[in-house]
Amino acid sequence: MAEALAFDGVSAGYGETVVIEDICLSVGARESITILGRNGVGKTTLLATAMGHTRLHGGRIKLNGDDISALDIHRRALAGIGYVPQEREIFPSLTVEENLHVGARPGRWDGARVFELFPHLAARLGNMGNQLSGGEQQMLSIARALMGNPRLLLMDEPTEGLAPLLVEELQRAMDDLRTDADMAIVLVEQNPRVALGFAERALVMDRGRVIYDGPSAELRQDRQRLEALIGVGKDESNRVGEDRQR
Amino acid sequence: MTGPVLEAKGVCKNFGALEVSRNIDFRLAAGERHALIGPNGAGKTTFVNLMTGALTPSRGQVILHGEDITALAQAQRVKRGIVRTFQITALFRGLTVLENLYVAVAERTGAATGLWRPAGYRRDVIDQSLRLLEIFQLQDDAHKPIRELPYGRQRLVEIALALALEPSVLLLDEPAAGVPSAESHIILDVIDGLPADIAVLIIEHDMDVVFRFAERITVLVSGAILVQGSPDEIANNAEVRAVYLGEAAHG
Amino acid sequence: YAKTVKVGIVLPYTGGGADFAKQIEKGMKLYLSQNKDKLGGHEVELVTRDSKRPGGDIAKVAVQELITREKVDILGGFVYSPNAMSVAPLVTEAKVPMVIMNAGTSFIPAMSPYYARVSFTMWQSGYHMGKYAAEKLGYKTAMAGFTNYPPGKDSAAAFKRGFEDAGGKVQELIPMGGPREVPDFTPFFQKVKDAKPNALYMFVPAGSHASAVVKTYNDLGMRGAGIALIGPGDITQDTKLQGMGDGAQGLVTVHHYSADYDTPENKAFVKAWKAAYGADSTPDFMGVQGYDGMAAIVDVINKLNGEIDADKAMDILKGWKFASPRGPIMIDPQTRDIVQNEYVHKVTKQGDRLMIEVVATIPQVKDPCKELKVGKCK
Amino acid sequence: MTVAEAAATALATRHRVRPLEALPWVLAVAAFFALPEYLAVGTQILILVLFALSLDLVLGYAGIVTLGHAAFFGTGAYAVGLLSAHLDWHEPITGLIVAAAAAALVGLVSGWVLLRTHGLTLLMLTMATMTLLHELANEQENLTGGFDGLPVEIDPVLGLLRFSPLTYSGQYLYALGLLFLMFLVVRRVVYSPFGHSLTGIRENILRMHAVGAPVRQRLVTVYTISAAIAGVAGGLFAQVNAYITLDVLSLERAATALIVLILGGHGRLYGAFVGAALYMILEDELAKEFPEFWQFGLGLVLVLIALFAREGLTGLFAQAAERFRKRARS
Amino acid sequence: MESIDIPSIVLGGLAYGMLLFIVSVGLSVTMGLMGFVNLAHGAFAMIGGYVVVTLMGGLGANFFLALLAAFVLVALVSVVFERLLYAPLYRADELSQVLLTIGLVFMMIATVTFFWGTEPKTIRLPSYLAGPMDLGFTSFPAYRIFMIGVGAAMIVALWLGFERTTIGAQIRAAVDNRRMAQSLGINVDRLFTMTFALGSGLAAMGGGLGIEIIGLNPQYALNYLVFFLIVVAVGGLGSIRGTFLAALVIGMFDFAGKRLYPEAGAFFIYAITIAVLLWRPQGLFGRR
Ligand SMILES: Nc1ncnc2c1ncn2[C@@H]1O[C@H](COP(=O)(O)OP(=O)(O)OP(=O)(O)O)[C@@H](O)[C@H]1O
Ligand SMILES: Nc1ncnc2c1ncn2[C@@H]1O[C@H](COP(=O)(O)OP(=O)(O)OP(=O)(O)O)[C@@H](O)[C@H]1O
Ligand SMILES: [Mg+2]
Numbered sequence A: 001m002a003e004a005l006a007f008d009g010v011s012a013g014y015g016e017t018v019v020i021e022d023i024c025l026s027v028g029a030r031e032s033i034t035i036l037g038r039n040g041v042g043k044t045t046l047l048a049t050a051m052g053h054t055r056l057h058g059g060r061i062k063l064n065g066d067d068i069s070a071l072d073i074h075r076r077a078l079a080g081i082g083y084v085p086q087e088r089e090i091f092p093s094l095t096v097e098e099n100l101h102v103g104a105r106p107g108r109w110d111g112a113r114v115f116e117l118f119p120h121l122a123a124r125l126g127n128m129g130n131q132l133s134g135g136e137q138q139m140l141s142i143a144r145a146l147m148g149n150p151r152l153l154l155m156d157e158p159t160e161g162l163a164p165l166l167v168e169e170l171q172r173a174m175d176d177l178r179t180d181a182d183m184a185i186v187l188v189e190q191n192p193r194v195a196l197g198f199a200e201r202a203l204v205m206d207r208g209r210v211i212y213d214g215p216s217a218e219l220r221q222d223r224q225r226l227e228a229l230i231g232v233g234k235d236e237s238n239r240v241g242e243d244r245q246r
Numbered sequence B: 001m002t003g004p005v006l007e008a009k010g011v012c013k014n015f016g017a018l019e020v021s022r023n024i025d026f027r028l029a030a031g032e033r034h035a036l037i038g039p040n041g042a043g044k045t046t047f048v049n050l051m052t053g054a055l056t057p058s059r060g061q062v063i064l065h066g067e068d069i070t071a072l073a074q075a076q077r078v079k080r081g082i083v084r085t086f087q088i089t090a091l092f093r094g095l096t097v098l099e100n101l102y103v104a105v106a107e108r109t110g111a112a113t114g115l116w117r118p119a120g121y122r123r124d125v126i127d128q129s130l131r132l133l134e135i136f137q138l139q140d141d142a143h144k145p146i147r148e149l150p151y152g153r154q155r156l157v158e159i160a161l162a163l164a165l166e167p168s169v170l171l172l173d174e175p176a177a178g179v180p181s182a183e184s185h186i187i188l189d190v191i192d193g194l195p196a197d198i199a200v201l202i203i204e205h206d207m208d209v210v211f212r213f214a215e216r217i218t219v220l221v222s223g224a225i226l227v228q229g230s231p232d233e234i235a236n237n238a239e240v241r242a243v244y245l246g247e248a249a250h251g
Numbered sequence C: 001y002a003k004t005v006k007v008g009i010v011l012p013y014t015g016g017g018a019d020f021a022k023q024i025e026k027g028m029k030l031y032l033s034q035n036k037d038k039l040g041g042h043e044v045e046l047v048t049r050d051s052k053r054p055g056g057d058i059a060k061v062a063v064q065e066l067i068t069r070e071k072v073d074i075l076g077g078f079v080y081s082p083n084a085m086s087v088a089p090l091v092t093e094a095k096v097p098m099v100i101m102n103a104g105t106s107f108i109p110a111m112s113p114y115y116a117r118v119s120f121t122m123w124q125s126g127y128h129m130g131k132y133a134a135e136k137l138g139y140k141t142a143m144a145g146f147t148n149y150p151p152g153k154d155s156a157a158a159f160k161r162g163f164e165d166a167g168g169k170v171q172e173l174i175p176m177g178g179p180r181e182v183p184d185f186t187p188f189f190q191k192v193k194d195a196k197p198n199a200l201y202m203f204v205p206a207g208s209h210a211s212a213v214v215k216t217y218n219d220l221g222m223r224g225a226g227i228a229l230i231g232p233g234d235i236t237q238d239t240k241l242q243g244m245g246d247g248a249q250g251l252v253t254v255h256h257y258s259a260d261y262d263t264p265e266n267k268a269f270v271k272a273w274k275a276a277y278g279a280d281s282t283p284d285f286m287g288v289q290g291y292d293g294m295a296a297i298v299d300v301i302n303k304l305n306g307e308i309d310a311d312k313a314m315d316i317l318k319g320w321k322f323a324s325p326r327g328p329i330m331i332d333p334q335t336r337d338i339v340q341n342e343y344v345h346k347v348t349k350q351g352d353r354l355m356i357e358v359v360a361t362i363p364q365v366k367d368p369c370k371e372l373k374v375g376k377c378k
Numbered sequence D: 001m002t003v004a005e006a007a008a009t010a011l012a013t014r015h016r017v018r019p020l021e022a023l024p025w026v027l028a029v030a031a032f033f034a035l036p037e038y039l040a041v042g043t044q045i046l047i048l049v050l051f052a053l054s055l056d057l058v059l060g061y062a063g064i065v066t067l068g069h070a071a072f073f074g075t076g077a078y079a080v081g082l083l084s085a086h087l088d089w090h091e092p093i094t095g096l097i098v099a100a101a102a103a104a105l106v107g108l109v110s111g112w113v114l115l116r117t118h119g120l121t122l123l124m125l126t127m128a129t130m131t132l133l134h135e136l137a138n139e140q141e142n143l144t145g146g147f148d149g150l151p152v153e154i155d156p157v158l159g160l161l162r163f164s165p166l167t168y169s170g171q172y173l174y175a176l177g178l179l180f181l182m183f184l185v186v187r188r189v190v191y192s193p194f195g196h197s198l199t200g201i202r203e204n205i206l207r208m209h210a211v212g213a214p215v216r217q218r219l220v221t222v223y224t225i226s227a228a229i230a231g232v233a234g235g236l237f238a239q240v241n242a243y244i245t246l247d248v249l250s251l252e253r254a255a256t257a258l259i260v261l262i263l264g265g266h267g268r269l270y271g272a273f274v275g276a277a278l279y280m281i282l283e284d285e286l287a288k289e290f291p292e293f294w295q296f297g298l299g300l301v302l303v304l305i306a307l308f309a310r311e312g313l314t315g316l317f318a319q320a321a322e323r324f325r326k327r328a329r330s
Numbered sequence E: 001m002e003s004i005d006i007p008s009i010v011l012g013g014l015a016y017g018m019l020l021f022i023v024s025v026g027l028s029v030t031m032g033l034m035g036f037v038n039l040a041h042g043a044f045a046m047i048g049g050y051v052v053v054t055l056m057g058g059l060g061a062n063f064f065l066a067l068l069a070a071f072v073l074v075a076l077v078s079v080v081f082e083r084l085l086y087a088p089l090y091r092a093d094e095l096s097q098v099l100l101t102i103g104l105v106f107m108m109i110a111t112v113t114f115f116w117g118t119e120p121k122t123i124r125l126p127s128y129l130a131g132p133m134d135l136g137f138t139s140f141p142a143y144r145i146f147m148i149g150v151g152a153a154m155i156v157a158l159w160l161g162f163e164r165t166t167i168g169a170q171i172r173a174a175v176d177n178r179r180m181a182q183s184l185g186i187n188v189d190r191l192f193t194m195t196f197a198l199g200s201g202l203a204a205m206g207g208g209l210g211i212e213i214i215g216l217n218p219q220y221a222l223n224y225l226v227f228f229l230i231v232v233a234v235g236g237l238g239s240i241r242g243t244f245l246a247a248l249v250i251g252m253f254d255f256a257g258k259r260l261y262p263e264a265g266a267f268f269i270y271a272i273t274i275a276v277l278l279w280r281p282q283g284l285f286g287r288r
């Protein structure tokens, strides 16, 4: 069976700027992977490239074996990609309910199942998108992607701004998803604890390239290696949001 | 005087039928480091909005330095020293970092009402803006418009703008949100280094930050205060763990 | 030797008055093409400018340019009264004779000694409609509705004066919105219907408002309620009449021109018009005003042998007479305003065409406003 | 010099006059001598520049989009007109002062009520307010002359400069002088800390509240200043044309100023100059050639500018200059 | 004391409100839903009117067929406009949109003048739509009763189409955040093109339906623009229901005002606009 997602020597960026370079990557049909890396190394860009938001400078992207490199954004979505963007991107002039249903497609995820995961949202159905708390927006963004019943789910820092208890619940739900037959997941996560616990395979990026691709367990155990790769430590402080445009 | 600098008395807020703040009694002492935590949608941001005047309470009073400020507009409260940052970055995106700071400093110093003399003549305002840049190590970005700045740096400007107003009470709404834990410590260092006489209230979901920073913690659930206490008390409170912390308290 | 006399024409070629501008221009050009021989071998060059809106300023700049840059000898045109008024000091200072072909506010010719008007005043039709309605049609009570701007106010006031001079009683003058509003006359007509006067005198600017008036009148069944619709000829404009449908039958109006007049001068005029502009095209009162205006200008050129001197030109225009398609006209030497016949029109149907039938003629009417010294003409 | 110092210097010297800024004034003076036959149009252009400039202050700097600015233009015009017609007050300078004061008052009151809204709502509210003033002027025909208008009589400026309806040279100089004075005022305001704070309001009103700015008061202040300048433009209009009608309060007039400003580029001080000159010259020349169809050409230009010069003509210049500078640097 | 016929005021106001709705609903779609400041709405309506006039006058077509043809023709032509001129400015600031659409209005006025001349046009209605109709309690113009019916049918159809399906929400989502909407599988380009075509078609139909009452000449494109804008603004952007309600409220109020105090002229329509917008700045049902 074909891989859910495959990057074949992909370079992409914004306008003339190339942000990720020569990325090779494959995610199996029911596999989940997690991507780590410092601020500004191109994690979001990688997901956005799969979704079609960036300019492709080279290489090919395949979804379930089909080349989607030239496909419009909405066709990729219809082909089965779901997206939880980093900045939530809730539609402010739609109600919670409308936000959930604008992109809904039939499948196992429906309103009822989503509210099981986020019971809090059910109580806010009538709120407009811009009348939600930060965390509620995050929940809604995840729920909205699930309502499209994707076969490949791209999640960009979905735990940001969520209460610790909810993060745990989400983690459990994603575990379910992972074991659930039909969905592959790519998760970008800053928090190594969540990230490495979530998937068996982890990717670390730096300066637009993949510098580690292997079992999560390895990194979990080797703290020094992890630190070297993603720089958990004070001496790295001046790297914040380093501007990496070339 | 050792009384609270900021006090909420029986503050309530409804959005239609929804009670977002229920009878909140809260005190913040001078120089205190206080954290406000609670589940998503508990009403934490709303509480900040009520204190700063972005929202008016349906009932109750807000008292700053012993003076009832419930009826005061947001701008007047800022003049009296109560300043906030935003959970979702709210900056002047088309202006450069330096100009952003100029706007804030000009408001505090009263320069902003000047209609006639050019802005450039207020060297004092520019110099103070430069000093803030230095504190936040933003000098190299001074000339860049905000929208070209990486998110982490934007968060720094967010806090710099608040400090430019020289607050006596600072309300920080998830200051490190969107900044990876590996790098959020710049922000935390800045917060740690705040003048001791500023009272600080921080809202945060990252328990590492909360427990490192706070002297006292208030837990808000469904709009009402569940408990208040020292970090240890909170970490070991079963109810708090059940509704909010989960296993995080161990981490 | 042959001279080229420059005539500056200021008309609203765009905007709400474009339709009028077209008619006037066609009238002028028709006269010119028919009467080349009357120019005494000289040439006429028309320099046209768009006055766009009735704001005064645009027309003023246009006239200033026409005078200083184009060095025109004579000015003509002017649909909107405010435009004719605003240029008065300019024309007086530059000493350029100006023939006004529409602008109907009564006192305009008095604003500059170089003004002469060949069109009409609202008082001419309104006053005589009032008198005729009371004297001949036997109406005792009436109401007047008008578009709320000076021509409308003048027309309604003139009607009231005429009607009451002849013993009738005007119950109410009702402003019916400005010239730019959505022309829904229903609420006003309902009010009239409830008050049940013998007649409703209506002034609206010629154009789409007029057919809305006739349609609303019929739609509300006011004829059945015994209320007659009368007005100045603006509401039975030749070019709009067919579009009003059968409901227009029986309307009585007073005006100085209709293309249906059965006189040799008019028949020849209409025939020439259709030959020049197509069988579908019909001249209306604007067209004839342009025609007559150009006749006056050509006569001046002829008599002065192409050498235009303002004062001499005005001497010629004062008392100028012409056998117009609308009947004999004259420019009053005292007021430099038009003296013309007013005709009582009745709309009838012949075949499948609506026609204007002349049922009475009021000969050689001077502007009643100035004659009676009322309002701004005091 | 460090980046921060450079940025500080740039901020400190931003208000300095650049040589290029002399260009419009040189052109305007040159036109006076070179094109004496075009001074009537020239005067109308100067008035439109002034009017659009007043709009730029609120639209370009404070981000207030209004369709009712002719309310102030008209108020100024009627102030001068009424003084002249009913009080025999023909002195031009004091007339303009009264015009500015009257317009400022209308701006203050309407601004206080309306400036709590924004966007389409504000657009409609300002327009409706202006239209109510228009109705009022129409209603008070005995005072204002209504639709037919009001002749305005004016004494020579400072007893020296007489207005001839034929040559317009006096009017042109007077208008140019006033435009220059008013421009200096607008320029001062724009580069002042107050002007800087207006930019803050335009960029992020939420944050502006949070840094303690009395936002509404600022907006009302700038609205009032802008109204006063629009009032001067209206008063000037009444004086040089010696005639006013209800048209001074019309939507066309307000919309023209807006179009001119977008065309020239808003928030750039000189957008009003470029936009007004281009619009009027184009309209004038096209209308001369094609009295019936000139709107097509004008419309085409607007469409092209909208599609290819989003920030107006001055924006286009600025971008070109920026690109040139970048290329020069590299 | 004059007698005042209350039912005729209510009915008259209702009919006038429906007229306002019918001529404004296209704008409610292109500007309200799609968020494009479409000042050329009146121009599309005008073109629709001329299509109706031409078909009925020259070709003797049936009124309803002519309306349908105007809808289809203008909708099709508007697709070209949308792709070439509107689409590039979807994300531009509203001032650029103002400039574009005002430019289009000027061009269309000149074009219409060129082809159809300056005189006002009228149409001849089928006889059953002309004259008064007896309703038992009062008699009322047949055409206005027809307009009430058409308006009611339109609002029901649009309400079912936009507010009961997710299409309306999809459009608003795409206006809020185009890229995110695409990422949810919404074909925004096609959606916008179709919606714009619908809005323009509705404008054209409104133009045709309105000729009988408000006439038709090249100035149409600008003359009534203010009224269209007022109706949409008072109703609130993004809500067709709001436009409907606003049209009825304004229609009733303006009608009753003119009926009872004709001297007040246009005062009522502007007064109610100011009152509603100060009370509810986002309009009656505004979403933005
Ligand atoms: N729209 C854009 N235009 C130009 N450059 C961009 C854009 N978005 C991001 N970049 C640049 O691309 C680089 C990679 O950014 P990206 O957002 O992919 O990083 P990231 O790894 O997701 O970081 P973070 O942890 O902050 O989310 C950064 O240098 C950033 O400045
Ligand atoms: N304008 C509004 N209308 C209706 N409900 C609102 C409005 N604004 C906020 N709410 C609701 O009030 C509740 C409290 O919101 P608030 O933003 O204060 O939460 P919070 O505690 O800051 O949550 P988070 O941790 O997710 O940021 C939320 O459930 C939100 O949906
Ligand atoms: Mg990212």
Ligand SMILES: [Mg+2]
Binding pocket: A133, A134, A135, B044, B045, B046, B087, B173
């Ligand atoms: Mg919050």
